[in-house]
Amino acid sequence: MLEKMADDMIEDFKQAVGIEPEKPATEEEDWSMMLRLLEHIAEHHKFYKVILGSRKAPIFSERLLNMLTELISARIEEMGAESFCYKAGIPKDIAIWHGSAALIGTIVAWLRNDMPYTPAFLAKQFYLLTRSRIETKGE
Numbered sequence: 001m002l003e004k005m006a007d008d009m010i011e012d013f014k015q016a017v018g019i020e021p022e023k024p025a026t027e028e029e030d031w032s033m034m035l036r037l038l039e040h041i042a043e044h045h046k047f048y049k050v051i052l053g054s055r056k057a058p059i060f061s062e063r064l065l066n067m068l069t070e071l072i073s074a075r076i077e078e079m080g081a082e083s084f085c086y087k088a089g090i091p092k093d094i095a096i097w098h099g100s101a102a103l104i105g106t107i108v109a110w111l112r113n114d115m116p117y118t119p120a121f122l123a124k125q126f127y128l129l130t131r132s133r134i135e136t137k138g139e
Contacts (some may be wrong), residue, residue, distance in 0.1 A: 006063040016040035038119030049111040069100040
């Protein structure tokens, strides 16, 4: 039953966010998708605070982490030799682990701290953090 609920949660995420894994995304679309994801979580924050914060049922966090890992992996693949990871010599799997863990960790902390920032503000911070990595690639 928990498996089915976790699958349904991920489908809700995908529909709310408008995830199309096969479609290449621009930076603006990445930011917009992050904003929709955070708005969806904020709208249902009571549910997600319980589900993602529960240490007794980690299946929900694991499913979300898997979904985010797929998105980040697809984005790195799509960018190919233009990705920061490629240019910095960072193995793709490490970049994916870092990106997805940082994202899920931040979302869980945001929920546990009663969402002190708006979804738009938090999405912008993610964008700026990503942007700063891209801009320092020439150093």
